[in-house]
Amino acid sequence: MSVPFAKLPAWADYGLIPLINLAVAFLVAGLVVLLVGENPLRAAVILIDGALGRGQAIAYTLYYATSFIFTGLAVAVAFHCGLFNIGGEGQAYVGGLGVALVCLAFDSVFPWWLTFPLAIAGSALLGAAWAFIPAYLQARRGSHIVITTIMFNFIAASLMVYLLVNVLKPASSQAPQTRTFLEGGQLPKLNWLLEAFGFSVRSAPLNVSFLLALLAAFLVWVLIWRTRLGYEIRTRGHSPKAARYAGVGESRIIIVTMLISGALAGMMALNPVMGDQNRLAIDFVTGAGFVGIAVALMGRSHPAGIVPAAILFGILYQGGAELAFEMPGISRDMIVIIQGLVILFAGALEHMFRPALQALFASFGSRSVAAEAKQRGGA
Amino acid sequence: MDFFNTLVFLFDSTIRLSVPLLLAALAGLYSERSGIFDIGLEGKMLAGAFAAGSAAAVTGSAWAGLAAAVVVAVFLALVHGFASITHRGNQIVSGVAINFIAAGSTIILGQAWFAQGGRTPLLGDEARFGAIEFPFAQALSGVPLIGPIYSGLLSGHSLIAYIAFLLVPFTWWVLFRTRFGLRLRAVGENPAAVDTAGISVAWLRYRAVICTGILTGLAGTYLALAQNAGFVKDMTAGRGYIALAALIFAKWRPVPVMLACLLFGFLDAFSIRVQGTALPLIGQLPVQFMQALPYILTVILLAGFIGKAEPPRAGGIPYVKER
Numbered sequence: 001m002s003v004p005f006a007k008l009p010a011w012a013d014y015g016l017i018p019l020i021n022l023a024v025a026f027l028v029a030g031l032v033v034l035l036v037g038e039n040p041l042r043a044a045v046i047l048i049d050g051a052l053g054r055g056q057a058i059a060y061t062l063y064y065a066t067s068f069i070f071t072g073l074a075v076a077v078a079f080h081c082g083l084f085n086i087g088g089e090g091q092a093y094v095g096g097l098g099v100a101l102v103c104l105a106f107d108s109v110f111p112w113w114l115t116f117p118l119a120i121a122g123s124a125l126l127g128a129a130w131a132f133i134p135a136y137l138q139a140r141r142g143s144h145i146v147i148t149t150i151m152f153n154f155i156a157a158s159l160m161v162y163l164l165v166n167v168l169k170p171a172s173s174q175a176p177q178t179r180t181f182l183e184g185g186q187l188p189k190l191n192w193l194l195e196a197f198g199f200s201v202r203s204a205p206l207n208v209s210f211l212l213a214l215l216a217a218f219l220v221w222v223l224i225w226r227t228r229l230g231y232e233i234r235t236r237g238h239s240p241k242a243a244r245y246a247g248v249g250e251s252r253i254i255i256v257t258m259l260i261s262g263a264l265a266g267m268m269a270l271n272p273v274m275g276d277q278n279r280l281a282i283d284f285v286t287g288a289g290f291v292g293i294a295v296a297l298m299g300r301s302h303p304a305g306i307v308p309a310a311i312l313f314g315i316l317y318q319g320g321a322e323l324a325f326e327m328p329g330i331s332r333d334m335i336v337i338i339q340g341l342v343i344l345f346a347g348a349l350e351h352m353f354r355p356a357l358q359a360l361f362a363s364f365g366s367r368s369v370a371a372e373a374k375q376r377g378g379a
Numbered sequence: 380m381d382f383f384n385t386l387v388f389l390f391d392s393t394i395r396l397s398v399p400l401l402l403a404a405l406a407g408l409y410s411e412r413s414g415i416f417d418i419g420l421e422g423k424m425l426a427g428a429f430a431a432g433s434a435a436a437v438t439g440s441a442w443a444g445l446a447a448a449v450v451v452a453v454f455l456a457l458v459h460g461f462a463s464i465t466h467r468g469n470q471i472v473s474g475v476a477i478n479f480i481a482a483g484s485t486i487i488l489g490q491a492w493f494a495q496g497g498r499t500p501l502l503g504d505e506a507r508f509g510a511i512e513f514p515f516a517q518a519l520s521g522v523p524l525i526g527p528i529y530s531g532l533l534s535g536h537s538l539i540a541y542i543a544f545l546l547v548p549f550t551w552w553v554l555f556r557t558r559f560g561l562r563l564r565a566v567g568e569n570p571a572a573v574d575t576a577g578i579s580v581a582w583l584r585y586r587a588v589i590c591t592g593i594l595t596g597l598a599g600t601y602l603a604l605a606q607n608a609g610f611v612k613d614m615t616a617g618r619g620y621i622a623l624a625a626l627i628f629a630k631w632r633p634v635p636v637m638l639a640c641l642l643f644g645f646l647d648a649f650s651i652r653v654q655g656t657a658l659p660l661i662g663q664l665p666v667q668f669m670q671a672l673p674y675i676l677t678v679i680l681l682a683g684f685i686g687k688a689e690p691p692r693a694g695g696i697p698y699v700k701e702r
Contacts, residue, residue, distance in 0.1 A: 032487065035488065035491075036491040084469075133678075137681060137682050141683045142683075143678075143681035144681065144690070146418065146471050147623070147681060151675075151681075152678070154670075155671045155674050158667040158670050159671070162667040165667075290475075293472075297472065329487075329490065330487065331487065331490060333487050336482050337479070337484050337487065340475075340477070340479025340481075340483060343472060343476035343479060344476035344480065347468070347469060347473070347475075348466070348470075348472045348473030349466055349473075350468060351466055351467070352466050
């Protein structure tokens with residue numbers, strides 16, 4: 001601990017360290033593959049080919065990535081305010097209710113491009129509403145938001161099962177899901193986009209909500225780095241004391257941030273509910289809310305990092321499905337392990353390799369780094 | 380009399396259902412009292428259950444299963460400690476990571492080793508922790524009032540269940556009557572003071588997370604080798620989080636922890652019992668409402684409407700020696 005926090009060049013800080021962390025996570029995942037008795041290199045080849053090898057596969061990869069961009073942004077916005085929103089899963093689940101209600105009400109009246117904005121508003125509204133109570137409790141009563149959002153995930157799951165089984169299910173049906181939406185409640189596919197690049201796509205669920213996700217990423221960047229509200233959010237995140245001193249209303253900023261975060265998580269529901277399944281079913285979120293945590297940590301809470309991180313997890317999801325076909329020992333649950341390892345190494349152990357890297361830079365690298373390191377170390 | 384028997388039956392399943400909660404909540408108590416938040420109880424319990432199920436299936440011995448569960452859970456606890464004590468990482472993030480790693484790897488390894496869709500082979504009685512009959516339980520079962528309570532309610536649980544309830548006074552004694560306990564509580568409130576007294580903060584916290592590992596291993600063993608006959612995929616089913624809720628509900632104190640776990644166990648047993656039947660005054664309650672009730676109660680408590688839950692002051696904050 002002689003050089004605790006010497007400065008690294010920016011490219012090492014923002015590029016090299018995340019890459020090393022990611023590489024270690026995949027290395028450990030490779031060990032698990034070995035333990036199962038398969039060849040990790042062959043597994044990697046199958047995975048990448050299964051996710052990017054054909055137009056069809058790419059479309060699926062981007063479809064999964066769409067959900068992860070939304071949930072990743074949701075976690076990231078909260079991170080900027082120093083809040084940990086583990087409730088993305090529940091907020092997205094309840095957001096699906098907003099999508100379904102809008103679609104069920106208007107799908108026979110409106111074309112999709114009129115239903116879509118309403119569905120966006122519905123999903124965002126209900127996602128935000130589900131985040132509001134934990135936010136309010138954190139802001140006004142000081143209850144820990146991590147615990148309350150976890151509890152709200154479970155409450156959301158129970159609530160949605162209740163609503164689907166007892167309220168939303170058509171009387172004629174057995175399965176706990178809504179009726180299938182008509183044309184006006186179905187988002188158009190985006191396969192033409194890939195076909196324009198010369199790929200052939202037979203049928204894939206990639207839909208216009210992908211474009212909405214990209215737009216949301218841009219808007220989050222604008223919000224966080226180009227607006228007054230974003231500045232206040234970041235100030236609260238860096239130092240609640242400084243924010244208070246600067247006159248930022250603490251409970252207001254907590255609640256507003258969580259509403260934005262919940263709305264982003266809720267909008268994730270557009271992709272599977274309106275873009276693919278065209279009905280609201282039980283457990284349609286399938287862990288995307290939790291993947292958002294890994295995506296946000298990997299992308300360092302910056303939209304420019306979150307989009308590629310989301311695509312990487314899209315690759316893992318789609319490639320993992322292909323891998324399960326080829327290697328019977330490996331199912332899609334492999335992704336859950338990788339997700340956990342990424343969260344561990346890119347999140348909790350984020351700084352593990354920093355001292356070693358700093359020492360390396362100090363001995364080989366530019367003299368200024370070494371000098372600064374020495375100066376800090378001696379202080 | 381019929382009502383009385385139903386009540387005994389209900390309390391009996393309450394005890395069964397609250398044992399894993401109690402073990403996990405006590406596990407969390409050690410860690411969180413030392414200032415290390417642990418939302419990875421769920422993952423450690425799950426990994427412990429899987430290790431217990433696999434080892435018992437391979438060796439045919441329940442004790443080997445227990446040992447494997449404790450080793451695996453302690454290993455994961457040490458990973459959490461390594462991240463949050465040595466590297467001062469975010470404790471919540473680390474706990475989330477451990478939950479995912481456990482959820483994924485138990486399924487993958489289970490499928491690869493036993494090829495039964497993620498579950499371990501069904502165990503015979505010799506590889507499980509069976510029921511312990513109290514002396515004269517058979518003879519006394521006919522006696523009114525005492526009989527059902529003694530032989531129906533108190534007797535006939537597994538060894539781990541009795542250990543779990545004995546651990547409550549033991550934990551109280553450790554925390555409030557030993558030097559280790561005093562230091563453990565101090566390090567969770569004010570680590571700098573402990574450090575100034577010349578006691579290693581890191582080593583104390585590592586010992587605390589090891590205790591957490593041992594107890595979550597026990598909780599997992601109970602699930603796989605006492606409540607069930609083998610590991611079933613995702614068998615913890617959120618119990619780690621309910622245990623966490625119980626811990627907060629009990630304001631990080633051992634005896635209230637037991638009461639909270641019994642309450643949540645009772646809610647669970649009650650919801651199974653009344654499923655589909657209408658209650659007087661209230662009418663038929665949706666199953667989903669009963670399932671969500673522990674979480675709703677915890678949120679209400681956290682909101683400060685049933686007394687305030689004050690966590691250990693240094694909880695969640697990595698200790699930095701040099702300032």
